[in-house]
Amino acid sequence: MGRHSCCYKQKLRKGLWSPEEDDKLLRHITQYGHGCWSSVPKLAGLQRCGKSCRLRWINYLRPDLKRGAFSQEEENLIIELHAVLGNRWSQIAAQLPGRTDNEIKNLWNSCLKKKLRQRGIDPTTHKPITQVEEDNKLGRKSSTSNNTKSSSSNTTVGGGGKVVVEKNSNSPDHQRYPTSSSSQILGAQMNHSSLNNDMSLSTQYEFLKDNFVQASYDHNSNPIVSTFSFANGYGLNSNSTSFLPFLSSSSSSTIVNPIRHSPVSIGSDNNNNNNNELQSIGGCFDQSYSWGWRPTGKEADEIQGQGWSQYQHTPLLLGSTIANQCPQASQYDEIKPEISPLIMTNEPNSTWHHSQQQDLQRLAEAFGQIF
DNA sequence: AAGGCATCCAACCGCATTGCA
DNA sequence: TTGCAATGCGGTTGGATGCCT
Numbered sequence: 580m581g582r583h584s585c586c587y588k589q590k591l592r593k594g595l596w597s598p599e600e601d602d603k604l605l606r607h608i609t610q611y612g613h614g615c616w617s618s619v620p621k622l623a624g625l626q627r628c629g630k631s632c633r634l635r636w637i638n639y640l641r642p643d644l645k646r647g648a649f650s651q652e653e654e655n656l657i658i659e660l661h662a663v664l665g666n667r668w669s670q671i672a673a674q675l676p677g678r679t680d681n682e683i684k685n686l687w688n689s690c691l692k693k694k695l696r697q698r699g700i701d702p703t704t705h706k707p708i709t710q711v712e713e714d715n716k717l718g719r720k721s722s723t724s725n726n727t728k729s730s731s732s733n734t735t736v737g738g739g740g741k742v743v744v745e746k747n748s749n750s751p752d753h754q755r756y757p758t759s760s761s762s763q764i765l766g767a768q769m770n771h772s773s774l775n776n777d778m779s780l781s782t783q784y785e786f787l788k789d790n791f792v793q794a795s796y797d798h799n800s801n802p803i804v805s806t807f808s809f810a811n812g813y814g815l816n817s818n819s820t821s822f823l824p825f826l827s828s829s830s831s832s833t834i835v836n837p838i839r840h841s842p843v844s845i846g847s848d849n850n851n852n853n854n855n856e857l858q859s860i861g862g863c864f865d866q867s868y869s870w871g872w873r874p875t876g877k878e879a880d881e882i883q884g885q886g887w888s889q890y891q892h893t894p895l896l897l898g899s900t901i902a903n904q905c906p907q908a909s910q911y912d913e914i915k916p917e918i919s920p921l922i923m924t925n926e927p928n929s930t931w932h933h934s935q936q937q938d939l940q941r942l943a944e945a946f947g948q949i950f
Numbered sequence: 951a952a953g954g955c956a957t958c959c960a961a962c963c964g965c966a967t968t969g970c971a
Numbered sequence: 972t973t974g975c976a977a978t979g980c981g982g983t984t985g986g987a988t989g990c991c992t
Contacts, residue, residue: 594985595960633979666982680980681981688959689957
């Protein structure tokens, strides 16, 4: 542990904080707030630099911190988020209320990495270790290398916070984050299969379909909000008119814009600029088309059994409409339906019909821009 | 009991970004 | 536009602790 240059200049204390120092800092911030951190030590009567005070507050003294061991659910969530976000500890921490990035980083390095290895999973790539070894043996480039310009320099995305490209080119970061909102093909980011940028749009669509995990509906919201989750941790949150991308593996209500990597809010605020920004990202907000999934096979039979027959030709993805009319929709929260694409134009008297190739193309393009 | 080693985790460092004059 | 200070973030360090021999 070194010392900040400012600490050298001012002969400030370093190392562990004493209870007295904690008390001084806590009292000061409780009473006055932190304001400008560089002025906090002086005002609080501490021989520390502002940076040190800030860190102590964020990682230890904040009243909203959750103490104690991580639960199994929290560990699972961290693993899932790491697969999507890589070493972006602050963004992972944002999904776990009461936990700090430092805490999560330490847990990952001391415990979770080990657990994943024991399960035969490479903690850097989240691929099976055998596959990673095979790739290394063959000197094969990871699927990510096709999608990134460089792994040797830092880069930023969308004007948001710093995005550090990891030294290890196997990092999931490379494959999860497009450098522009439309430059990457969905499939290359959805998992680690051999899909590449050359695949046809209908293949992309099939890929989407395969990675669809579940639909759920929030009957307490008005209008009812439908949520659609995909295997890569992203999802779509919809009402009847729009689809907003977010990180679906989170149990919290924080919505993450996967393009800008920053939390945004989606609420009932019609003037919310973030909403507009998000809606402009995906081509699925096309004015002339609506689209969705319809359950087939066993699930379709179950729907009929529950009086859903009148809706059997209506897509589930536009679930807000269905859920408004048919409360049993919520029973499908945990079902992964077999799905077939349906599409409807917004022209008068248009009805739902099975998608044609051109519809699939539009759909795949829309998803390709979101993910 | 003592020494060596491994692990944990609080705290620091360096760098990028942001905000402001 | 530029320079600088403040802030935020991820990587790293090293003291404390526990376990093993």
